Amino acid sequence: MTPSGIPSVDTPALLIDLDIVRRNLQQMQKNADNFGVALRPHIKTHKIPELAHLQMRLGAAGITVAKVSEAEVMAQGGLKDIFIANQVVSENKLNRLADLKKKVDISVGLDSPVAAEKLSAIFAASGLTMEYLIEINSGLNRCGVLPGRDAVELYRAIHALPALRFKGIFTHAGQVYGAGSLAEVMEISRHESKIMFETAEALEEAGTLVQIISIGSTPTMKVWQGYEGINEIRPGNYIFHDAIQLSLGVATLEECALSIVASVISRPARERAVIDGGSKAFSSDRGAHGKEMSSGFGIVLGKKATLVRLSEEHGIISLDPDEHLEIGDRVRIIPNHACAAVNLFDRAYGISNGEIVEEFNIAARGKSQ
Template structure:
């Protein structure tokens, strides 16, 4: 049984538990690509949504932080983090303006993936008299945002350079489809395609006299392999700060390396099942990002053997099993969530198991900042 106390009182469940020692080990692994491959690290904020963790990442060597939304970016800028990439093509003029005001005192990198969207940003930049830094997003196989590699990248780069309003300095991609891989070899192949979609596009642009010195790739499953390709200058893993059941299922991490768990309580015992107080509002209903079920159920509990959350409703999690006689009512179970990123966004704070044995509360500062 796991016992957790905060200020001499038992922690009420469900609760988010963060093991600081494991998190730091994960961060050392992430930052290790800098020395091995001479690349920078710009981790994603959307995984942890914590100012404390973002500043720890910077202290450990990150060159800046990646954000998914304007409100995340504003939060970081307001808290003194002055180098951010907005990894989302903005089309709302109000959102663009809200970040433009920071560009004179901080590095804010905007991203573009079409001539139409680039023109929207140019029009706003002209009004402000700015020359904002932008990177082109390329589609490396996820088939979400992004222009296609090579010729489409070149066409967009030429358009931006011709207008001479946006300061084009880089290209980036996200191989999120690696989450659907079934083997480590498939992950390595996706990492290769990810890196080459960037590097081949850069070569084409440079032959036309267009320099793209920043070449950034992302995705926790692929970042270590993609970083080995000469010419890649930056990686942007997000989930790697914690890891989760999906990463364990993919073979990217081991279960004992996962830093984030959800603490739950057994509230009912039946002959063939346990019911805990962590349901979909504590664990989500995700069973594998981008369509691949590399995990069982809705989370895994490691106590006296391995049990999976087989069913969830909003407040209830159910473990269907007849091998549960030794688990008692009110017993606390730690659950590895399937996907840490959306789970974090369900909580106001972490209970952090510090390396000195103490438990502290750290805010999930960016919770709900989805605009």
């Protein structure tokens, strides 16, 4: 440890406060248990099989991933129940999905007859059955069919295809990241549940059982009050939180588990310091899906300072001219977007009471295929 309480690792380095992680995981699990729903955390935030296992030990029902390659890493790491909350359409990926299906319990999202036909053809040829959830667009306007009638039409168009089994519906109301107030976060959270409940009802009226109704982002789940019919939640960022969650008002600084430690390499002016981490450490993320961060590229802990500008290997800090920050000093910074920052590091240091207690290989970083 250095005198400032920052572990003496070479910089820039990624730190995970494991005491905070455990509290964050326990809190979300408690919420899920109180509302009687399954928690299937998205591992896109931490990308570390050991942390996925911790989530499972604390009560998670399975995990969520975005990519086949993430699923492969997690399956290799011993995770057994994986939902790919995304569209998988290339032949190469569908064949890898079929291989995974032989080893672990896996399901996937669908939002079009085209993707369903491709999935059906490859699974039928392999003699396997694939479970799928229809993706619903609850306002993010990314993938997904519109709630209600369009979801029923898609179900009708694909349910008889060979080798596929309908399991349920899922959505991610990521537009919440553009919310301007906590009241708006709550409104989007209610809307996310409501349209999913109504869509499940429409599907059941059309004669099918909807086994899983799955929702979730961290902001919408942090304010969630439960909702009839919803039986699965999929937050991801809640394990660490970040400056974006703080700006939305759904997390506190004490709940932020991920930080980047960087060293001052230059103090060219009293109101400017330069650190050894830039966009290759923090990412250039100014706020997911909309809201621009006013606080720069992260929160500099314990200093009257703002990380105002990044080049690849340099971070430019604007600071109070009287602030003590000299060449060689180290700073800890909470990144804007934890998921994007984790993706930039090979390793992370787990700390407890300010001491390094564990080193993690970020096995699913860079897994975008």
